[in-house]
Amino acid sequence: MFFKTKNLVTTTIALGAFVSVLSFAAVSQEQAAPANSESSEIEEIEKALAPYVMPESGPFRPDQIEIANKAAIAAWARSAHADARSESFSHWNEDGAIPPNCATCHSGEGFRAFHGLDGSAPGLPEPPIPTGGVVDCETCHNPGLSAIKEVKLPSGLSHPVAPGEASCITCHQGRAAGVTVATAVGEKDEDTPDKELRFINPHYAVAASMWLGGYAASGYHYPGKEYSGRFFHARPVSTCVSCHEPHTLEVSEQTCMTCHENAALDDIRLSRVSFDGSGDVKKGIRADIAANADRLKGLMTAYAAEVAGAPMIYDGHRYPYFFADMNGDGRIDEVDGRAVGYNAWTPRLLKATYNWKFVTADPGAFAHNPHYALELLYDSIEDLAGALGQDMTAWNLQR
Incomplete structure (x- = not known):
């Protein structure tokens, strides 16, 4: 209803008056207003409604509604x-x-339910979450x-967060x-290949886990090795929105x-060490990471065929990404028209493949x-090189 009313009778009277006013305004304009009048039909109606106190719910003139933060909204709409x-x-x-476990990050409604921002108890949202x-x-x-003080990571670590970080890190x-x-x-x-093993997917866009490094332990850490912790960069460049x-x-x-x-992002380099063994320290550090990722992928493929005894093909456009190629023809095996997922995982291959996927799942890992x-x-x-009997020192890689 347009009017604040207490009962049905009052509502009916008010509505009748409203219709009468509109009719009167329309008739008056048609009969009395000259053809060249500057007053528009809407302006006449506004004058006719002037004696009435309208509630905040309307009616509204769209052109008179101010949109706060319109620049920010327009920027977001392009992101x-x-x-959708x-x-x-x-x-x-x-x-x-x-699904509830996906809705947490793939739906604003699911995110609010997960953190209890919608009044529900924090935790996985109750299904169904609409698309x-x-x-x-x-x-x-x-x-x-502002009430969220920490976010739990896949490693089990609870990382303290500021209000501006909670959404990003979640x-x-x-x-x-x-x-x-x-x-x-x-x-x-x-x-030894084990049929019970399956590819473990770190997911994608893992920027927060990469940023927190060894402290969050989201990558697989080989025993006896030390890993760099959170990358502090250069303060005050210390949060996601710093960049x-x-x-x-x-x-x-x-x-x-x-x-x-x-x-230029591709040209930024943080060290004069050639990590990929090329000796070129003029190119950006991003190139070193990409080169070593490519080398690792080549070793994964070689190991699958030579040690696990089952050739493997990667297709980044469909899950589970790694597929069988038992006849080694370079094409993914199919059964009844469906691709066959790789099923000859060994622990060594699974560890290396997980790390490769984790690093390449963050295109901004270099930063x-x-x-x-x-x-x-x-x-x-x-x-993997050790298992394949390859001499890694010949590649001049640096850790």
């Missing part, structure tokens, strides 16, 4: 967080609902975020950790230029924590 058509938010459309949601404004601007931590891999392989023989514009998500290269003479990324790659390369 990946708002893209992307796989991140449309994957479950055909199912009609999002169509995105990372909306309230995911990051809900006043209740959803960019991945869904597995080194302990997940260690638990899966247990005391199994390192080089990322919070609405567009774009990296502000102006921030990089504060310390880096050449702020979030290059040291940790390089350490995980180096140790995984070293482990």
Whole structure:
């Protein structure tokens, strides 16, 4: 109703008066207003309604409603967080609902339910969570975020957070950790394929876990090795929004230029050490990480065929990403038209593959924590190279 009323009779009278006024205004305008009158029909109606006190619910003139933060909203609308058509938010459309463990990060409604920001008890949201949601404004601007003091990571670590970090770290931590891999392989023989083993996916966009490094232990840590902890970069560059514009998500290269003479992201280098053995220290550190990741992937493929005895093919566009190629023809095996997932995992192969996927799942690893990324790659390369009988020293890699 347009009017604040106490009962049905009052409502009926008020509504009748409202209709009469509108009719009177329309007739008056048609009969009395000259053709060249500057008054519009809406203005005449506004004058006719002037004696009435309207509630805050309307009616409204859309052109008179001020939109606060319109620039921020427009920036957000262009970002990946708002893209309802992307796989991140449309994957479950055909199912009609999002599984609770996925809804936490793939729906604003699920996120608020997980942290109890909707008035419910914190924890996995109660199904069903409807599709169509995105990372909306309230995911990051809900006043209740100030009450979240820590976020639990896949390794079991509870990391203290400020209100501005809670959203980022909740959803960019991945869904597995080194302990997940260690638990899966247990005391199994390192080089014996085991049908019970399956690929463990760290998920994707694991920027927060990469940033926290060895402290969060989201990568698989080889026994006897030490790993770099949280990457503090250069303070005050200490949080996600220190570098990322919070609405567009774009990296502000102006921030990089504060310390880096050449702020082109691909050219930034933090060390004069050639980690990939090329001897080229003029290229960016991103290139070293990519080169070592490619080397590790090659070793994974060689190990699968030569040690595990079952060739493997990677396809990053469909889960579970790693597939069988038993006849070695370079094509994924199929049964009844369906791709056959790789099923000859050994503990050694699973550990290295997990680390490869963890590092490559964060395209910003070179900025979030290059040291940790390089350490995980180096140790995984070293482990597979030993099993393949290859002399790693010839590659001049540096940890």
